Amino acid sequence: MMKSMPSTPRPSTQETIAHLKEVPLFSGCSTELLSRLGSVARLSKVPKGKVLYQKEEQASWLYIIRHGWVKLYQETLSGEEAVIDILTDGHMFGEGALFHNGTYTHHAQVVEDAELLLLPFALLKEQIQKESSLALAMLAALSAQHRRQEREIEHLAVQTAPQRIGCFLLKLCTGNEKDIVLHLPYDKTLLAARLGMKPETFSRALNTLRKETGISVSGASITIGDIQRLSDFSCSACSSTFPCEE
Amino acid sequence: MMKSMPSTPRPSTQETIAHLKEVPLFSGCSTELLSRLGSVARLSKVPKGKVLYQKEEQASWLYIIRHGWVKLYQETLSGEEAVIDILTDGHMFGEGALFHNGTYTHHAQVVEDAELLLLPFALLKEQIQKESSLALAMLAALSAQHRRQEREIEHLAVQTAPQRIGCFLLKLCTGNEKDIVLHLPYDKTLLAARLGMKPETFSRALNTLRKETGISVSGASITIGDIQRLSDFSCSACSSTFPCEE
Numbered sequence: 001m002m003k004s005m006p007s008t009p010r011p012s013t014q015e016t017i018a019h020l021k022e023v024p025l026f027s028g029c030s031t032e033l034l035s036r037l038g039s040v041a042r043l044s045k046v047p048k049g050k051v052l053y054q055k056e057e058q059a060s061w062l063y064i065i066r067h068g069w070v071k072l073y074q075e076t077l078s079g080e081e082a083v084i085d086i087l088t089d090g091h092m093f094g095e096g097a098l099f100h101n102g103t104y105t106h107h108a109q110v111v112e113d114a115e116l117l118l119l120p121f122a123l124l125k126e127q128i129q130k131e132s133s134l135a136l137a138m139l140a141a142l143s144a145q146h147r148r149q150e151r152e153i154e155h156l157a158v159q160t161a162p163q164r165i166g167c168f169l170l171k172l173c174t175g176n177e178k179d180i181v182l183h184l185p186y187d188k189t190l191l192a193a194r195l196g197m198k199p200e201t202f203s204r205a206l207n208t209l210r211k212e213t214g215i216s217v218s219g220a221s222i223t224i225g226d227i228q229r230l231s232d233f234s235c236s237a238c239s240s241t242f243p244c245e246e
Numbered sequence: 247m248m249k250s251m252p253s254t255p256r257p258s259t260q261e262t263i264a265h266l267k268e269v270p271l272f273s274g275c276s277t278e279l280l281s282r283l284g285s286v287a288r289l290s291k292v293p294k295g296k297v298l299y300q301k302e303e304q305a306s307w308l309y310i311i312r313h314g315w316v317k318l319y320q321e322t323l324s325g326e327e328a329v330i331d332i333l334t335d336g337h338m339f340g341e342g343a344l345f346h347n348g349t350y351t352h353h354a355q356v357v358e359d360a361e362l363l364l365l366p367f368a369l370l371k372e373q374i375q376k377e378s379s380l381a382l383a384m385l386a387a388l389s390a391q392h393r394r395q396e397r398e399i400e401h402l403a404v405q406t407a408p409q410r411i412g413c414f415l416l417k418l419c420t421g422n423e424k425d426i427v428l429h430l431p432y433d434k435t436l437l438a439a440r441l442g443m444k445p446e447t448f449s450r451a452l453n454t455l456r457k458e459t460g461i462s463v464s465g466a467s468i469t470i471g472d473i474q475r476l477s478d479f480s481c482s483a484c485s486s487t488f489p490c491e492e
Contacts, residue, residue: 055485074400074485082400082485096396099389106396128382135381136374142388143345149395150342150352154320154328156402157442196403239301239320239328 013038019117023064025092025141029133036127042118052094052108052116059097059104061118065089068114069186071194072106083193085152086111086186092141098125111186151240156196159237161205162212164195166234169215170242173227180227184220209233262287265363269310271338271387275379283373288364298340298354298362305343305350307364311335314360315432317440318352329439331398332357332432338387344371357432397486402442405483407451408458410441412480415461416488419473426473430466455479 017038020026026034043066046052052063055074063070065087072085072093084106087093096105102121128135155164168191172182184191192202206217213230216223224230231242238244263284266272272280289312292298298309301320309316313335320328330352333339342351348367374381401410414437418428430437438448452463459476462469470476477488484490 072396074396076400076404076483076485077487078482080404080483082404084396084399084403096389096392099386100393105393128385129378132375132378132381135378135385139374139381139385139388140345142385142392143342146342146388146392146395147346147351149392149399150318150320150330152399153330153395153402153442154322156399157330157439158322158326158328193403196399236324237322237326239322241323 016041016043019043019066023090023092023117025064025137028137029131033127033131033134037119037123040120040123044116044118046110046114046116048110048113050110052110053104055105055107056103059094059102059121061121062092062094062124063108064092064117064119066115066117068110068116069112070114071109071111071190073109074106081193083190086190086194088185094121095138095142097121098128111190154239159234161195161197161201162209163234163237165202165205165209166213166230167238168195169222169224170231170234173224178225180224182222182224184222259284262289265289265312269336269338269363271310271383274383275377279373279377279380283365283369286366286369290362290364292356292360292362294356294359296356298356299350301351301353302349305340305348305367307367308338308340308370309354310338310363310365312361312363314356315358316360317355317357317436319355320352327439329436332436332440334431340367341384341388343367344374357436400485405480407441407443407447408455409480409483410443411448411451411455412459412476413484414441415468415470416473416477416480419470424471426470428468428470430468
């Protein structure tokens with residue numbers, strides 16, 4: 001049975017198809033397939049804090065983020081939470097269940113108010129088996145995720161804690177201008193967990209980063225005066241240069 | 247042009263097909279497709295130390311390990327090596343190039359003498375587009391890799407250094423008997439890098455693990471007297487229990 005989700009008034013199929021077309025996963029699909037998916041997809045506004053699914057739960061939906069932030073996590077046997085990823089606009093999640101007995105492989109929770117596109121899992125599974133264009137698009141999407149994870153493992157292996165924070169900030173920068181003011185997208189405790197640090201390590205590392213790169217920190221606001229200095233400091237311990245492909 | 251590889255005398259197509267059938271990726275493929283792949287696949291014995299490919303190089307082969315160990319790695323801008331993964335029997339690599347302009351996404355080097363099954367990249371790409379059974383099998387294989395990487399990120403985020411070593415040793419244990427003697431499959435410096443540690447951290451962590459779990463260490467040999475004690479210690483900071491699914 002499909003789990004109910006708090007959902008906004010149902011958009012028209014045309015509107016949903018337009019949303020689907022924006023997602024790289026569906027950009028190469030036929031109009032016919034898009035119509036079939038568009039007629040059953042849901043658009044849902046989900047408030048911060050909502051747990052979308054639990055690990056091992058039978059999968060009802062595949063999710064695509066239109067706006068907002070979603071945390072994927074595991075719980076260890078001793079009860080600690082391990083943050084695997086925090087995703088935002090354009091990212092897909094829940095697809096792991098396609099090849100894992102139809103059950104989700106981790107927990108998922110909305111960490112900042114989100115607008116999500118939901119596709120019924122059973123239909124999607126059926127269509128992937130029928131439509132090779134969708135299977136190939138899904139392969140490309142999984143392959144991109146794989147590269148993202150490889151980069152993540154690389155960072156956890158060789159970057160220092162201040163460099164990992166610097167790298168995270170650089171990914172939030174869209175331009176190259178002077179005096180960029182950023183607002184951290186979610187709270188610092190969660191950010192520390194996302195970067196694989198204890199909160200006290202995070203505070204010390206942020207302080208080191210401030211001294212080394214001249215950024216200034218005021219609550220959740222961070223001002224980057226010299227983006228070159230920040231990227232020189234952070235990207236020296238990475239195989240990619242700023243701005244990186246992600 | 248395909249890059250030449252040191253290769254053993256060409257096995258018969260029937261022999262190669264038999265090898266392909268052992269690989270989960272090809273287990274669901276038609277006899278016709280297996281014959282097509284089997285007639286062009288190569289079996290290659292590759293000595294320790296050989297670099298198989300460099301990052302950004304045009305992909306010639308997709309690799310499957312029959313025996314041995316292969317390291318995937320990146321080089322950071324400051325020249326440090328970041329070990330992303332060390333793979334063994336049954337693992338596939340090089341497939342990232344399928345969706346990355348046909349170029350490899352990392353470097354690969356044989357770290358212990360290996361026997362590899364090589365499939366011509368161009369043919370494989372063509373067949374994935376034609377044969378939905380192969381596209382689906384590739385999706386399942388990528389999805390399994392994705393879960394392995396999620397577990398890796400979880401470990402790097404929450405396990406202590408001694409727990410990470412304990413977890414690595416547990417994966418080498420095949421049974422539950424008493425006094426298991428293991429031989430580390432590759433040298434300790436590489437193992438440290440694989441686990442995201444500096445060599446000196448690795449030595450301290452191995453010492454802590456010895457005290458906490460009663461294992462004994464002599465060069466590359468490790469004796470586990472009480473596997474339950476080792477798994478209690480290591481798996482408490484993991485979302486899975488011993489023996490885990492991988």
